[in-house]
Amino acid sequence: MTLSAPQAPAGKLSRPAIEIDNLNKWFGSYHALRDVSLTVGEQEIMVVCGPSGSGKSTLIRCLNHLEEYQEGRICVFGQELARDQKSDRFIHQTMGMVFQNFNLFPHLTVLQNCTLGLTWLRKKTESEARDIAMGLLERVGIEHLADRFPGQLSGGQQQRVAISRSLAMDPKIMLFDEPTSALDPEMVKEVLDVMVKLAETGMTMVCVTHEMQFARQVADRVVFMQDGEIVEVGPPEQVLLHPQWDRTREFLDHIL
Numbered sequence: 001m002t003l004s005a006p007q008a009p010a011g012k013l014s015r016p017a018i019e020i021d022n023l024n025k026w027f028g029s030y031h032a033l034r035d036v037s038l039t040v041g042e043q044e045i046m047v048v049c050g051p052s053g054s055g056k057s058t059l060i061r062c063l064n065h066l067e068e069y070q071e072g073r074i075c076v077f078g079q080e081l082a083r084d085q086k087s088d089r090f091i092h093q094t095m096g097m098v099f100q101n102f103n104l105f106p107h108l109t110v111l112q113n114c115t116l117g118l119t120w121l122r123k124k125t126e127s128e129a130r131d132i133a134m135g136l137l138e139r140v141g142i143e144h145l146a147d148r149f150p151g152q153l154s155g156g157q158q159q160r161v162a163i164s165r166s167l168a169m170d171p172k173i174m175l176f177d178e179p180t181s182a183l184d185p186e187m188v189k190e191v192l193d194v195m196v197k198l199a200e201t202g203m204t205m206v207c208v209t210h211e212m213q214f215a216r217q218v219a220d221r222v223v224f225m226q227d228g229e230i231v232e233v234g235p236p237e238q239v240l241l242h243p244q245w246d247r248t249r250e251f252l253d254h255i256l
């Protein structure tokens with residue numbers, strides 16, 4: 001049940017980037033996503049929160065086909081996603097994803113992690129790929145670590161590499177799945193700062209996070225999920241400060 005209209009607010013967000021229409025997903029007999037409908041506008045920053053097991057990861061993993069879904073439609077920039085290679089290619093060209101546990105290649109250096117997709121998938125030369133990757137590593141403040149291996153970095157630094165690696169592919173949409181949850185508290189800010197800067201560039205972002213300060217600072221809308229449903233969606237001040245639904249209020253009381 002949705003209390004507020006799931007459409008993007010007017011103004012900044014003229015064109016829909018992602019349209020999710022009545023998505024249903026089962027893991028065996030477990031109904032993990034229940035009639036989820038949501039539109040994310042171009043350049044919108046959408047924060048998704050909700051208790052553990054509520055379907056947040058499943059939802060964003062459906063967006064880039066890391067999970068299959070049984071019912072419903074997902075359109076990205078007007079193109080309906082299908083289970084075929086063309087859609088997979090389109091997804092890889094359009095969306096980047098950052099995971100809780102970084103998912104870096106441990107046997108490659110920071111620089112190699114960032115250039116691999118550029119040389120293999122984008123057919124850039126080594127030197128073009130290096131320039132792009134170094135520019136991005138500089139943007140997130142870790143260009144001096146380019147020749148290290150992931151295991152030699154802090155969690156915050158690894159996550160910044162992961163963000164650079166995604167951005168190297170020039171995505172139009174970035175998906176984040178609890179990017180700071182695996183970090184020691186003192187490293188959370190360095191990653192959130194990078195995400196705030198990215199938001200300011202006009203990137204369309206869907207961020208599963210419980211960092212409510214981040215939500216208040218940059219989110220256009222906050223989605224609250226529970227038991228595979230979108231319970232509430234609206235501007236941060238509405239969902240976070242004046243939740244209309246008891247379940248949202250209980251959750252926020254718990255995490256704030």
Ligand code: ADP
Pocket residue numbers: 027030032050051052053054055056057058059
């Ligand atoms: P969240 O990210 O909100 O914590 P998830 O999307 O990971 O929640 O999971 C939603 C529900 O689906 C949970 O109950 C979880 O146990 C279940 N689930 C997730 N992945 C699988 C899977 N591969 N097989 C079976 N059940 C799963």
Ligand code: MG
Pocket residue numbers: 056057058177178
């Ligand atoms: Mg999750």
